Amino acid sequence: MSERAALLAAMKGRKIAVLGDLIADCYVETHPERLSREAPVLILKYERHRFKPGCAANTVMNLHALGADVTPFGFLGNDDAGIAVRDAFQEAGIPVQGIVTSGATTQKVRLVSGDVARPKQQILRLDLDNVCDDATVSANLDEVVRRGGFDGIVVSDYLLGVATPARLATLREASPDALVSIDARAGLDRYPDVDLVTPNDGEAAVALARPVVTDDEATSGALELRERLRARAILLTRGNQGMLLADGETHRIAISGPSEIVDPSGAGDTVVAVAALARVAGANYLQAAHLANVAAGISVMKVGPASVTPAEILEAVHG
Amino acid sequence: MSLDLLRVIDEMRPPRVLVVGDVILDRYVIGDVSRISPEAPIQVLRQNHAYNNPGGMASVACNLVRLGAEVVLAGVVGDDGAGKELTALLRDRGLDAAGLVVEKSRPTTLKTRYVAASQHARQQILRVDQETDAALGTQTRARLTDHVREALQDIDVCVFSDYDKGVIEDEFAREMIKAARDAGVPVLIDPKGSDFMKYAGATALTPNRAEASTAGGRRIVSFEDADAVAETLLDSLDLECIYITLDRDGIYVKERGGPGAAIKTDPREVYDVTGAGDNVISVLSFALGAGTSSLSAAALANIAGGIAVEHFGVVTVGWDEIAARIALGTGGESKLLSTTMLEQLLESARAGGRSIVFTNGCFDILHPGHVDLLRRARAEGDLLVVGLNSDESVRRLKGAGRPVHDLTARASVLGGLASVDYIASFEEDTPEQIIERIRPDVLVKGSDWTDKGVVGREFVEARGGKVVLLELVPGHSTTNIVNKVRDV
Numbered sequence: 001m002s003e004r005a006a007l008l009a010a011m012k013g014r015k016i017a018v019l020g021d022l023i024a025d026c027y028v029e030t031h032p033e034r035l036s037r038e039a040p041v042l043i044l045k046y047e048r049h050r051f052k053p054g055c056a057a058n059t060v061m062n063l064h065a066l067g068a069d070v071t072p073f074g075f076l077g078n079d080d081a082g083i084a085v086r087d088a089f090q091e092a093g094i095p096v097q098g099i100v101t102s103g104a105t106t107q108k109v110r111l112v113s114g115d116v117a118r119p120k121q122q123i124l125r126l127d128l129d130n131v132c133d134d135a136t137v138s139a140n141l142d143e144v145v146r147r148g149g150f151d152g153i154v155v156s157d158y159l160l161g162v163a164t165p166a167r168l169a170t171l172r173e174a175s176p177d178a179l180v181s182i183d184a185r186a187g188l189d190r191y192p193d194v195d196l197v198t199p200n201d202g203e204a205a206v207a208l209a210r211p212v213v214t215d216d217e218a219t220s221g222a223l224e225l226r227e228r229l230r231a232r233a234i235l236l237t238r239g240n241q242g243m244l245l246a247d248g249e250t251h252r253i254a255i256s257g258p259s260e261i262v263d264p265s266g267a268g269d270t271v272v273a274v275a276a277l278a279r280v281a282g283a284n285y286l287q288a289a290h291l292a293n294v295a296a297g298i299s300v301m302k303v304g305p306a307s308v309t310p311a312e313i314l315e316a317v318h319g
Numbered sequence: 320m321s322l323d324l325l326r327v328i329d330e331m332r333p334p335r336v337l338v339v340g341d342v343i344l345d346r347y348v349i350g351d352v353s354r355i356s357p358e359a360p361i362q363v364l365r366q367n368h369a370y371n372n373p374g375g376m377a378s379v380a381c382n383l384v385r386l387g388a389e390v391v392l393a394g395v396v397g398d399d400g401a402g403k404e405l406t407a408l409l410r411d412r413g414l415d416a417a418g419l420v421v422e423k424s425r426p427t428t429l430k431t432r433y434v435a436a437s438q439h440a441r442q443q444i445l446r447v448d449q450e451t452d453a454a455l456g457t458q459t460r461a462r463l464t465d466h467v468r469e470a471l472q473d474i475d476v477c478v479f480s481d482y483d484k485g486v487i488e489d490e491f492a493r494e495m496i497k498a499a500r501d502a503g504v505p506v507l508i509d510p511k512g513s514d515f516m517k518y519a520g521a522t523a524l525t526p527n528r529a530e531a532s533t534a535g536g537r538r539i540v541s542f543e544d545a546d547a548v549a550e551t552l553l554d555s556l557d558l559e560c561i562y563i564t565l566d567r568d569g570i571y572v573k574e575r576g577g578p579g580a581a582i583k584t585d586p587r588e589v590y591d592v593t594g595a596g597d598n599v600i601s602v603l604s605f606a607l608g609a610g611t612s613s614l615s616a617a618a619l620a621n622i623a624g625g626i627a628v629e630h631f632g633v634v635t636v637g638w639d640e641i642a643a644r645i646a647l648g649t650g651g652e653s654k655l656l657s658t659t660m661l662e663q664l665l666e667s668a669r670a671g672g673r674s675i676v677f678t679n680g681c682f683d684i685l686h687p688g689h690v691d692l693l694r695r696a697r698a699e700g701d702l703l704v705v706g707l708n709s710d711e712s713v714r715r716l717k718g719a720g721r722p723v724h725d726l727t728a729r730a731s732v733l734g735g736l737a738s739v740d741y742i743a744s745f746e747e748d749t750p751e752q753i754i755e756r757i758r759p760d761v762l763v764k765g766s767d768w769t770d771k772g773v774v775g776r777e778f779v780e781a782r783g784g785k786v787v788l789l790e791l792v793p794g795h796s797t798t799n800i801v802n803k804v805r806d807v
Contacts, residue, residue: 036446038446039443041444041445043447044448046450110358122359124361125361125362126350126364129366265357
């Protein structure tokens with residue numbers, strides 16, 4: 001068994017908590033019909049729509065695909081979108097006891113259009129953000145996160161109010177030895193003293209208030225963030241520039257796979273899932289980063305948020 | 320002409336209208352666009368809110384309700400979320416949704432408009448239609464046919480609102496037109512498409528410019544073109560009358576064997592044409608159901624359509640707005656209405672959710688204090704009704720030699736102010752009786768009334784309204800002006 005196969009095997013059954021914004025990615029498939037008479041706009045004819053787990057829910061699905069025993073913590077509404085995400089979890093055997101029912105599910109809707117002659121492309125994205133403002137529901141989640149026994153905790157913070165330092169503290173208290181990983185769109189300073197932080201270049205630039213474009217900027221930026229956040233490791237993802245790991249040393253990692261990608265959505269969710277789980281399974285940060293890099297290369301070749309399986313990772317490594 | 324139209328409105332009695340056609344749920348998703356998607360070179364619309372409106376035939380029905388008609392529906396919805404939403408919306412507006420046949424396997428027609436809104440403007444950026452063009456099921460068709468036949472037995476006018484979504488199918492159209500005519504019920508049709516043969520034998524048709532051009536085989540540019548097309552369609556379809564809606568050129572109306580007439584429209588700012596055709600057919604059918612002449616009906620419908628395009632999205636237009644627009648186009652004295660007519664118009668305004676402000680006075684010689692008070696009074700609600708003392712009551716209150724100007728002259732000057740929507744005269748010394756008929760939400764008086772006890776206060780407050788006392792601009796009064804003139 002190769003070192004990588006052994007690592008993938010060791011991931012199985014690891015207990016991981018995911019605290020974050022569970023959303024539904026909705027894909028509305030249409031074909032172009034005609035121009036409107038009311039306004040100079042396209043009229044698309046609806047064909048079908050489907051929901052996929054997105055954001056933190058995508059991280060959950062990725063961890064599950066890699067064999068982890070994953071428990072999501074967050075909100076879902078009692079609506080079509082929320083029910084679809086719950087169903088996807090239950091079908092996969094993912095427990096839903098950590099999910100509190102709130103008003104409406106946050107959705108990112110992609111309106112996609114095409115037909116026989118015209119390949120499908122995105123026409124519009126519609127974001128329906130729902131921040132839970134019900135104190136009782138919010139207090140319920142505070143209670144629900146009082147669960148222990150986790151090997152790893154992943155925070156997937158899309159700024160919709162689920163991930164808070166207080167809830168993370170509650171989870172950490174109950175699982176003091178858990179490896180803590182943070183994937184947050186902004187506000188990285190709210191999560192100091194953790195193990196792994198996985199910002200992308202844009203998020204790092206905002207946190208540092210300076211550009212993170214060149215190799216030198218990426219290296220110095222990752223080092224500065226590591227010090228400032230007192231994190232064990234910063235894994236900075238840089239689009240087609242690959243990754244930069246700062247774990248006491250700095251390592252540049254070139255992208256894996258072709259540079260022409262299909263769809264970058266959800267790649268960040270895959271990266272934090274793979275890196276966190278690999279580290280929990282005994283890999284060092286560099287090994288974990290390499291594995292996450294391979295997985296990200298697979299994810300961006302799939303349409304929509306996608307999970308990556310151990311088999312795909314092994315195939316990509318050998319192929 | 321315009322004053323005649325106000326009388327026409329005054330004299331119409333609400334008809335019973337059967338509305339047959341394709342119901343649509345119009346959904347609006349309103350948001351802001353402030354960034355480009357990180358995944359593709361497209362806009363991200365962040366939804367702020369979304370709302371649903373009854374559309375298609377349902378929009379015509381709601382317009383008719385707003386106008387005061389009694390409406391019977393005949394249409395088809397699916398057994399889905401959009402169908403339930405539509406049914407609820409219609410019930411909210413006081414319509415009986417029992418006339419909507421539910422077909423299980425059929426999606427309710429849903430048109431979603433995505434709208435980007437900022438502080439400066441709102442703009443539609445995309446529309447997605449969810450619908451089927453499959454034929455209705457046999458059972459659905461049979462139930463619909465039975466329902467229409469039954470409703471025709473007790474109805475003043477029948478409207479077909481065809482959006483080509485399956486309800487007004489050829490054979491159904493022919494049968495139902497015949498059934499209506501046999502029952503002595505006029506049939507008015509808002510057509511769709513270019514082949515109008517299925518509408519043959521109807522009383523009247525309301526095609527738009529493009530539809531009429533195609534169906535009549537001649538592109539309509541001038542009124543001569545419209546007349547020729549009208550003639551062709553009247554003959555070939557055996558109609559009694561045709562109303563061709565010509566967007567910025569108004570409506571061309573022609574009866575069989577009669578001369579055609581162009582009803583011109585005021586060139587105003589066109590904001591959104593969505594649903595304007597529904598307003599036109601609603602007013603037309605109401606007017607015809609109430610027995611009005613086709614020319615007056617067209618003139619009223621034209622005004623309603625003109626108001627609709629000034630609003631965003633599908634709106635209902637009430638008689639109050641139509642009457643106000645008529646008054647606007649004539650002298651200020653035309654804002655002086657009979658109390659009976661005013662009551663009806665205000666009923667329509669209340670149905671449209673508009674709040675009514677009332678104030679009263681002699682307004683013999685208008686001065687800056689008046690203008691300022693009226694402007695601020697108008698800002699207390701959505702429309703301002705001014706109670707104007709009759710000449711006799713001014714004489715009793717102010718003494719012989721007053722009023723300087725008679726009622727018509729005073730109404731004419733007062734009506735010239737944009738802040739004044741309607742004027743009603745009253746004979747009594749106090750406005751108590753007229754307040755009870757106007758039923759204002761806000762009663763405005765000058766602050767000089769603070770300690771005098773405002774007549775009508777109890778009545779207005781008991782109905783949940785309020786009394787507002789506005790500060791007066793010092794140094795102005797009609798009596799001072801009169802004395803000054805005498806000294807000269």
